Amino acid sequence: xxxxWLPVLTLWNRELTRFWRQKxxxxxxxxSPLVFWLIIGSGFGDLSRxxxxxxxxTVLFSAIFSTISIIEDRREGFLLSMLVSPAPRTSMVLGxxxxxxxxxWVQGLIxxxxxxxxxxxPSLGRLLGLAGVIFLISCTLTAxxxxxxxxxxSTQGFHAVMNLFLVPMWMVSxxxxxxxxxxxxxxxxxxxxxxxxxxxxxxxxxxxxxxxGTPDLPLDLAVTAAFGLVLAIASxxxxxxxxxxxxx
Numbered sequence: 001x002x003x004x005w006l007p008v009l010t011l012w013n014r015e016l017t018r019f020w021r022q023k024x025x026x027x028x029x030x031x032s033p034l035v036f037w038l039i040i041g042s043g044f045g046d047l048s049r050x051x052x053x054x055x056x057x058t059v060l061f062s063a064i065f066s067t068i069s070i071i072e073d074r075r076e077g078f079l080l081s082m083l084v085s086p087a088p089r090t091s092m093v094l095g096x097x098x099x100x101x102x103x104x105w106v107q108g109l110i111x112x113x114x115x116x117x118x119x120x121x122p123s124l125g126r127l128l129g130l131a132g133v134i135f136l137i138s139c140t141l142t143a144x145x146x147x148x149x150x151x152x153x154s155t156q157g158f159h160a161v162m163n164l165f166l167v168p169m170w171m172v173s174x175x176x177x178x179x180x181x182x183x184x185x186x187x188x189x190x191x192x193x194x195x196x197x198x199x200x201x202x203x204x205x206x207x208x209x210x211x212x213g214t215p216d217l218p219l220d221l222a223v224t225a226a227f228g229l230v231l232a233i234a235s236x237x238x239x240x241x242x243x244x245x246x247x248x
Contacts, residue, residue, distance in 0.1 A: 007087040008095040015099025018069065030110055033057040040176070047118035052202040053175020056195070058111040059104045059138050060170055064162055066100035067145030071152055089239045097142045097232065104138035105131075115206075122207055129205045136221070137198045140228030146235045173199045178211030197223040 037054030041047035073079040082092050112130060115122065122130065144166075152158045172186060173195035179187055190196050201220035203210055215223075 003086065004088055004091045007082075007085075007091040008098065011082075011092060011095025012099040012102065015066065015069065015096065015103065019066075019103050030058055030107055032061065033111065034114065041118070048120055048206075048208050050175065051115065051118045051120060051208070052199055052206055053170070053173070055108060055111050055134070055202055056137060056173070056175060056199050057170055059108040059134060060141050060166065060195075062104035062107040063100055063138055063141035064145040064148075064166060066103050067096070067142060067149040068155055068158055069100075070096065070146065070149040071155055071158060074153075090236045093146065093232070093236050093239050097139065097146055097235070100145065101135070101138040101142040104142060105135045108134040108138060120207055122205070126205050126207065130202065133198075133201045133205060133221070133224075136224055136228065137201075140194075140198070140224055140231060143228055143231035143235055147231055147238065150235070150238055169193060169195055172196075174203075174211075174214065175199050179213035180211055194223055194227040197227075 033054045037050050041050045172190050179190050197220040200215045204217040
């Protein structure tokens with residue numbers, strides 16, 4: 001057990017330490033969704049309508065950008081050192097995911113602090129529920145980032161995947177427009193998009209009017225947790241494949 005959990009805690013601490021040495025990341029990750037939310041929300045005259053989507057976007061940016069450290073670790077030789085160590089590779093995956101997910105969770109909570117600007121005042125119970133849901137979403141999106149970054153050789157390729165795949169994935173998650181207002185074929189995409197259920201879970205816990213067609217909270221939590229579990233298992237399997245990573 002010590003051989004498993006010590007690397008997990010070490011890598012978790014390493015991610016946090018690296019983050020606090022780059023405090024500008026907080027501004028970059030939180031400011032972009034904040035500006036996006038203020039502009040779009042002000043344009044529609046309803047800041048509360050897009051708050052849930054902007055919060056999930058904050059978590060998405062933080063979780064995805066934190067996993068870029070995997071590419072950096074490969075370049076610096078640290079990843080190779082971890083892979084040849086006696087520690088289980090699954091512990092490496094768990095440590096990296098938990099570290100990046102913790103950072104995404106904290107930055108999501110920072111964005112949540114702007115809720116009063118939208119006229120939102122969640123009760124203590126709702127705040128605790130939101131904190132739990134944000135952490136679940138953080139773990140899920142971090143596992144997704146790990147899965148993508150593990151196969152990448154450059155940060156440029158990583159950013160290309162994010163712009164081509166992850167940003168559109170967020171746009172059809174109900175963050176910008178609800179399912180009930182979407183065209184038929186877009187509606188089907190939204191229903192099979194796991195991120196739709198993450199945005200819906202946050203919306204359900206905020207004191208806002210829930211748009212028609214929004215999935216129920218139990219379904220939201222189940223889909224988000226299942227998606228995260230599948231991604232975590234896939235990440236562990238990928239990390240344990242000796243032929244996966246190139247060290248050239």
